[in-house]
Amino acid sequence: xxxxxxxxxxxxxxxxxxxxxxxxxxxxxxxxxxxxxxxxxxxxxxxxxxxxxxxxxxxxxxxxxxxxxxxxxxxxxxxxxxxxxxxxxxxxxxxxxxxxxxxxxxxxxxxxxxxxxxxxxxxxxxxxxxxxxxxxxxxxxxxxxxxxxxxxxxxxxxxxxxxxxxxxxxxxxxxxxxxxxxxxxxxxxxxxxxxxxxxxxxxxxxxxxxxxxxxxxxxxxxxxxxxxxxxxxxxxxxxxxxxxxxxxxxxxxxxxxxxxxxxxxxxxxxxxxxxxxxxxxxxxxxxxxxxxxxxxxxxxxxxxxxxxxxxxxxxxxxx
Amino acid sequence: xxxxxxxxxxxxxxxxxxxxxxxxxxxxxxxxxxxxxxxxxxxxxxxxxxxxxxxxxxxxxxxxxxxxxxxxxxxxxxxxxxxxxxxxxxxxxxxxxxxxxxxxxxxxxxxxxxxxxxxxxxxxxxxxxxxxxxxxxxxxxxxxxxxxxxxxxxxxxxxxxxxxxxxxxxxxxxxxxxxxxxxxxxxxxxxxxxxxxxxxxxxxxxxxxxxxxxxxxxxxxxxxxxxxxxxxxxxxxxxxxxxxxxxxxxxxxxxxxxxxxxxxxxxxxxxxxxxxxxxxxxxxxxxxxxxxxxxxxxxxxxxxxxxxxxxxxxxxxxx
Numbered sequence: 037x038x039x040x041x042x043x044x045x046x047x048x049x050x051x052x053x054x055x056x057x058x059x060x061x062x063x064x065x066x067x068x069x070x071x072x073x074x075x076x077x078x079x080x081x082x083x084x085x086x087x088x089x090x091x092x093x094x095x096x097x098x099x100x101x102x103x104x105x106x107x108x109x110x111x112x113x114x115x116x117x118x119x120x121x122x123x124x125x126x127x128x129x130x131x132x133x134x135x136x137x138x139x140x141x142x143x144x145x146x147x148x149x150x151x152x153x154x155x156x157x158x159x160x161x162x163x164x165x166x167x168x169x170x171x172x173x174x175x176x177x178x179x180x181x182x183x184x185x186x187x188x189x190x191x192x193x194x195x196x197x198x199x200x201x202x203x204x205x206x207x208x209x210x211x212x213x214x215x216x217x218x219x220x221x222x223x224x225x226x227x228x229x230x231x232x233x234x235x236x237x238x239x240x241x242x243x244x245x246x247x248x249x250x251x252x253x254x255x256x257x258x259x260x261x262x263x264x265x266x267x268x269x270x271x272x273x274x275x276x277x278x279x280x281x282x283x284x285x286x287x288x289x290x291x292x293x294x295x296x297x298x299x300x301x302x303x304x305x306x307x308x309x310x311x312x313x314x315x316x317x318x319x320x321x322x323x324x325x326x327x328x329x330x331x332x333x334x335x336x337x338x339x340x341x342x343x344x345x346x347x348x349x350x351x352x353x354x355x
Numbered sequence: 356x357x358x359x360x361x362x363x364x365x366x367x368x369x370x371x372x373x374x375x376x377x378x379x380x381x382x383x384x385x386x387x388x389x390x391x392x393x394x395x396x397x398x399x400x401x402x403x404x405x406x407x408x409x410x411x412x413x414x415x416x417x418x419x420x421x422x423x424x425x426x427x428x429x430x431x432x433x434x435x436x437x438x439x440x441x442x443x444x445x446x447x448x449x450x451x452x453x454x455x456x457x458x459x460x461x462x463x464x465x466x467x468x469x470x471x472x473x474x475x476x477x478x479x480x481x482x483x484x485x486x487x488x489x490x491x492x493x494x495x496x497x498x499x500x501x502x503x504x505x506x507x508x509x510x511x512x513x514x515x516x517x518x519x520x521x522x523x524x525x526x527x528x529x530x531x532x533x534x535x536x537x538x539x540x541x542x543x544x545x546x547x548x549x550x551x552x553x554x555x556x557x558x559x560x561x562x563x564x565x566x567x568x569x570x571x572x573x574x575x576x577x578x579x580x581x582x583x584x585x586x587x588x589x590x591x592x593x594x595x596x597x598x599x600x601x602x603x604x605x606x607x608x609x610x611x612x613x614x615x616x617x618x619x620x621x622x623x624x625x626x627x628x629x630x631x632x633x634x635x636x637x638x639x640x641x642x643x644x645x646x647x648x649x650x651x652x653x654x655x656x657x658x659x660x661x662x663x664x665x666x667x668x669x670x671x672x673x674x
Binding site for chain 2: 061082083087302305306309310311312342346347
C-alpha cells in the first residue's frame with residue numbers, strides 16, 4: 037500500500053501553492069444549462085499557468101522538496117502538459133528541471149519546455165527508453181523523480197482546483213473531472229469528499245481509453261494497450277495509488293465516444309468562447325450523454341486545459 | 356450636421372443598460388506584454404451576450420424607444436452580429452424585431468436570429484434589396500430603424516465597453532478599438548476623452564478595407580468598394596456621424612495586413628485561450644506592428660467579439 041494523500045493534504049497544498057497560481061475563473065452558460073437541464077459550473081484550468089491544471093501538482097511537488105532535494109533538481113519523462121508544468125514550476129522556484137522527451141515530440145512542445153528553462157534530454161519514443169534515460173539522469177544528478185500522477189504531492193496539488201471551485205460554490209451536488217492516469221480525478225475526489233461527504237464524484241473517460249472504467253469494474257488495474265483517442269491527455273492508465281483513491285471515493289466512471297468529445301468541445305468553444313483541449317471536453321460530453329444523472333442538479337466540471345495545436349486549424353491557411 | 360452623442364450620453368447608456376449586460380472580464384497576458392514591451396489590458400466583449408459588443412448599442416437603442424415606438428417594433432438589415440444583437444435586445448425587452456437578411460446568409464446566422472425570436476425577411480444579397488425591403492417593412496409596421504452604427508443611441512451604447520474598462524483601469528495611456536462603420540470606435544473615443552483628455556485613441560483597420568484611414572487623410576468620406584478581408588465585421592465604411600466623431604477624437608487609424616490579423620488572432624487563441632473573431636485581432640496586430648507607439652505604456656484593447664465559424668476548423672473533421 038503506497039502512501040495516500042487525504043483532504044488535509046489538498047488543503048495544505050492549496051495554502052502553499054495559491055500565491056504562485058492563476059486564480060482561474062468559474063464560468064457558466066445559460067445555453068449549456070438549458071441543454072443539460074441543470075446548472076453547470078466550469079472551473080477553467082485552461083487559464084492556469086502553462087495552460088493546464090498540471091501546474092498545480094507540479095508546484096506542490098516543488099514546494100515540498102527538502103533543501104537537499106532542491107539543490108539536486110527534479111526529473112520527469114513526459115511530452116505533454118506535465119513536462120511544461122514541472123519545468124515552469126521548478127525553474128521559477130530556482131530548481132533545475134531535467135525533462136526526458138521522445139525525440140519525436142512536436143517542435144512546439146520542445147520549444148515550450150526549453151523556453152521555461154528546463155534541460156531536455158531526447159530519447160527514443162518507447163517507454164523503456166524514457167524510463168532508462170530518466171534513471172540515468174537520476175543516477176548522474178541525484179534529481180528527484182516527479183511522476184505526472186503516481187506522486188503524493190502531485191495528487192494533492194491537482195485537488196486544489198476542485199477545492200477552489202467548492203469554496204466558491206459549496207452547494208454543488210456533483211463534480212466531474214476527466215480521468216487518464218487519475219491524478220486529477222483522485223485529487224478532485226479527495227477535495228470534494230472532504231468538503232461534503234454526500235457529493236457525487238464522476239470521472240469522464242474516452243471509450244477508446246477506458247482502463248479506469250474496466251479497472252473499477254474488475255476490482256484491479258487493467259491498463260489500456262496503446263489507446264487511440266483525440267483526448268491525448270487521457271491515454272495513460274491508472275496506477276495503484278490513483279486506483280486506490282478512485283475506487284474508494286468516486287461514484288462512477290462515465291465513458292464517452294470520440295464523436296461526443298468533439299461535439300462537446302465545439303459547444304464549449306462556440307457558446308463559451310474559450311479554447312479548451314479535447315481531454316477537457318469529456319466532462320461536458322459525459323453530462324450531456326447521461327442527463328438523468330445531472331438533471332436539476334448543480335454540477336461542477338473541471339476543464340483541465342487549453343493546449344491544442346491551433347496550427348492545425350484552418351484560420352492559418354487563409355492568406 | 357447630424358445629432359452627435361457625447362460623453363454624458365455614454366455614461367447615461369452605461370447606467371441604463373448595465374443590468375442587462377454581461378460584465379465582461381479584462382484579461383492580461385505576461386507573454387503578450389513581453390512581446391509588446393508594455394502593459395496590455397484586453398476588454399473581452401467576446402464574452403458579451405450574443406458574443407459581441409453589438410449587444411450594448413442595440414440594448415441602448417431599445418431602452419430609449421418611446422412607448423409608441425416600442426409598440427411598433429424595430430427593424431434593421433444585417434447578416435452579422437448587429438442582427439443577432441438587435442433581435443435579442445428587442446425580444447427580451449418585449450419589443451418585436453424585424454430583421455432583413457440576404458437569402459445567402461449562412462444557415463447558422465439565420466438560426467441564431469430566429470432563435471432569439473425575431474421575424475426574418477429574406478431578400479436578394481444587394482444593398483438596394485436590403486434597403487427597399489427594410490423600407491417596405493417600416494411602411495407596413497411603423498417599426499423604427501436601428502442602424503448598426505449610424506445611430507445616436509447605438510454609438511453611445513458601444514462606448515460603454517471602454518467606459519467599463521477605464522472605470523477598472525483609469526490610468527490607461529492609450530486605447531485602441533477596431534473600425535468598420537465606426538460605431539465602436541466613435542463610442543470608445545467619446546468614453547476615453549471624457550474620462551481623460553490626454554488619452555491616445557487609435558482605430559485598427561484592415562489594409563484591405565481602409566476607408567477610415569483614407570477618409571481621415573482626405574478630410575471627407577471615401578467609402579471602400581466591396582472590400583475583401585478576413586475581418587468580416589470591418590467591411591462597412593464610415594458614415595457622416597461616425598466620421599465626424601472620429602476625426603475630432605481619434606489620434607490615428609493604424610492599418611494592418613491580412614497576415615498580421617491572422618497571426619495576432621493565433622497569438623490570442625494560443626496564449627490567452629479565448630475564442631475571438633478576426634475583426635478583434637486587428638487591435639493586437641496594430642500594437643505589434645507599431646511598437647514605438649505603445650512601448651512602456653498601458654494600453655486598453657477592445658476585443659469586439661467571438662463569433663467565428665468553428666465548423667470550418669479542423670477539429671470537427673476528426674471522426
